[in-house]
Amino acid sequence: MEELEALFPAEALDYAVQISAENQWQFMLDLGYLAKENFSREEDRVKALHDFRKEYHEAGFKLHHIGLPFGLNHQLSEGEAHFLRKLAGIEGQFNFEKLPETGRTSLFSRIAKMRLDLLGFGSGANDLPFSFADIKALDDAGNWFSKKKFSTRIEVLNAMGDTGDFVQRAWEELYRQDIVYFKLIPTVQPIDELEQGKHFSRALWKSIGEDSKTWKAYKKAVLDRNDGDPDTKFLQSQIARPDNSRMIRFIQLMLQSCGAYTEEIDEDLGPVTYDALIDAVYLLDKADDDDDDPDLREYIAYLGQGYWAFNQAFFFEAAARLNKPETDADLFKLKAGVVSSEPEDEEMSFYKRFSEEFGKLQQKDKEKADKVQAGILNVAKKLAGKEEVHFMGFADSFRSSRFFKGLKRFFRLVGRFFKRIFNKLAEFIGEMKDRNVLNFVQLIFRKAGDALRVLGEGLRFLFSDRKIYTKDSETKAPLVITDFTMTFDAVTTVQAGLSPEVLSEHMKHCLRSSRSLETVLVFIGKVIHFLLLLAGPAGWFKLALEIIRIFRDIKKGVDPVRTVK
Amino acid sequence: MANEKIKEWLQKVNEGIKDAVTLDVTTLTGDDLKGVITFDETTLRFSITKDSIQKATLLAHTHIEIDQDTLLFxxxxxxxxxxxILDVHNAAAKAAxxxxxxxxxxxxxxVT
Known part of the structure; x- marks a missing residue:
């Protein structure tokens, strides 16, 4: 151990972004050295490390090349984890010079197979030898795009190494006019505001164009239905399409790359992916103001019967706009003559400080990363004998840490959101008649209107008999009733044999009502508090009596729970 | 007589407080809930009595004390x-x- 410490400088050993044990092993799992279900078994981890180290040597790397030691027999060292991230990262850090040898399992065959698998072309068995089936999969991936894009298999393989870019290109080339459909019975997420409406249809029409086949099919299956229910046969056939599954895969990859989704890429838009999608869309919605009033309802719609549609074109367009590089000059650009430009402006300097602090953090990490990276770069170039084997320059370790990657993007989104708010304020000061200002004011009023609507719903619920019932769509007779007492004890009565859709509808109503209550009760609390202040000590008693009288009047009828006794 | 009235009143206050600090959520189901729910064109009537729920089944009941001790049937x-239906019960409990x-x-x- 002392010998190792003498060989390798302490600062190199101290190097490394703080990542969890599972994160450290993630690429070992991705490359098929170890199955996830065996992660907790020490003997399997030892075998996995043995295989990796063997293949590391077979690939021509020496121990001293990476400037860091191997770990113990059952532990992956920071250096090894870092090395794996360099080779197997999905941000285009590593390019192949030649295809892996067929009939052999090697470090490079695993990376190639992992890329194929991640993008939905592989078999998932990354520990098996590289085969002609994998070469065919590469051809499939190449043919999938127009042939102008890739002329060799190596190009395809290297393009797949930058997953985000690959997905963006695939979307541009193939899915620009497509819609993602999925089926999901919501359990707790209220879907009222996402029911198919003009917001979604208008955004979809704008994104994919009225002449597109997908728009016409959507219109026929959803908008033009007389009975209000979607054409489930059509929706089911759309969900079964391989392209629909692949788009979901791409969405999961995009969500994963921004840190919103950490589960398996499985082409299933289930509750976990849905939640991640909502989070990501919400952030996009906040950060992207190219549209006057971007809205969750423009991205996603509940069509009924458990079916949903996702406007993936709108999603990818918004993501692409956010990924456009911006200079500092752009960030602080104000309209000429609006405000005198200024870093001294309090709100603008806040954003600048924010950017500077974040920049310092990046720089600090870059300096650490560069020390180790320089060694790895040299080794890789020597081994390949060519310049083409390379890692992309800036602070790769920082970028490849999934945690920091998600954090960075999140801060970028938040930063842009603030920037745009500040721009709006600047414009507000400078040009009262400007259209953006009017839109901004409209937005404020709309938000205030939404708040009032929720308040109204809550008030209506509180001062009614607090019964929530879901009716039969044909007979209009109530099938499910939840009766809340004044103290919010509840009795639910359910007719046996109801469909999941009816039950789901009822759950949605219950949760919406309770949420609107929160708004209204806080509001009432503030009003009473204010009245108490106004009334003064002499009026408190009278006011208290009045409040008790009001609540007593509300509490009419029989308390169902007590009646059971 | 006056003492009786005061006792009765205190008993009511006691029950009221107990009801306010605990939370009960009940879910009933059944094929025939006519006794529980009556409905015509304009009016919905909903009553739970010993008689009306004879044909109903108690599917789940959640009782939560003020210290969050919870009894779940x-x-x-x-x-x-x-x-x-149990999902509906859970949603009702969450809402409550x-x-x-x-x-x-x-x-x-x-008060603050």
Whole structure:
């Protein structure tokens, strides 16, 4: 151990972004050295490390090349984890010079197979030898795009190494006019505001164009239905399409790359992916103001019967706009003559400080990363004998840490959101008649209107008999009733044999009502508090009596729970 | 006589407080709920009495004390359709807890 410490400088050993044990092993799992279900078994981890180290040597790397030691027999060292991230990262850090040898399992065959698998072309068995089936999969991936894009298999393989870019290109080339459909019975997420409406249809029409086949099919299956229910046969056939599954895969990859989704890429838009999608869309919605009033309802719609549609074109367009590089000059650009430009402006300097602090953090990490990276770069170039084997320059370790990657993007989104708010304020000061200002004011009023609507719903619920019932769509007779007492004890009565859709509808109503209550009760609390202040000590008693009288009047009828006794 | 009245009043206050600090959520189901729910074109009547719920089944009951001690009754075994109804019970319980929480916040808003 002392010998190792003498060989390798302490600062190199101290190097490394703080990542969890599972994160450290993630690429070992991705490359098929170890199955996830065996992660907790020490003997399997030892075998996995043995295989990796063997293949590391077979690939021509020496121990001293990476400037860091191997770990113990059952532990992956920071250096090894870092090395794996360099080779197997999905941000285009590593390019192949030649295809892996067929009939052999090697470090490079695993990376190639992992890329194929991640993008939905592989078999998932990354520990098996590289085969002609994998070469065919590469051809499939190449043919999938127009042939102008890739002329060799190596190009395809290297393009797949930058997953985000690959997905963006695939979307541009193939899915620009497509819609993602999925089926999901919501359990707790209220879907009222996402029911198919003009917001979604208008955004979809704008994104994919009225002449597109997908728009016409959507219109026929959803908008033009007389009975209000979607054409489930059509929706089911759309969900079964391989392209629909692949788009979901791409969405999961995009969500994963921004840190919103950490589960398996499985082409299933289930509750976990849905939640991640909502989070990501919400952030996009906040950060992207190219549209006057971007809205969750423009991205996603509940069509009924458990079916949903996702406007993936709108999603990818918004993501692409956010990924456009911006200079500092752009960030602080104000309209000429609006405000005198200024870093001294309090709100603008806040954003600048924010950017500077974040920049310092990046720089600090870059300096650490560069020390180790320089060694790895040299080794890789020597081994390949060519310049083409390379890692992309800036602070790769920082970028490849999934945690920091998600954090960075999140801060970028938040930063842009603030920037745009500040721009709006600047414009507000400078040009009262400007259209953006009017839109901004409209937005404020709309938000205030939404708040009032929720308040109204809550008030209506509180001062009614607090019964929530879901009716039969044909007979209009109530099938499910939840009766809340004044103290919010509840009795639910359910007719046996109801469909999941009816039950789901009822759950949605219950949760919406309770949420609107929160708004209204806080509001009432503030009003009473204010009245108490106004009334003064002499009026408190009278006011208290009045409040008790009001609540007593509300509490009419029989308390169902007590009646059971 | 006066003492009796005071006792009765205190008993009511006691019950009221107990009811306010605990939370009960009950879910009933059944094929024939005519006794529980009556409905005509304009009016919905909903009453739970010993007689009306004779044909109903108690599917689940959640009782939560002020210190969050919770008693949960679930009928067993549950059929597939009843599992769906259990989700409704859970949603009702969640809604009740949220509403009660909001109520407490309101009280806090008034007194602070």
């Amino acid at each position: 679930i009928k067993s075994p549950l059929s597939e359709s009843e599992k769906g 807890i949220e509403a009660r929480h909001a109520f407490v916040k309101m009280i806090a808003e008034i």
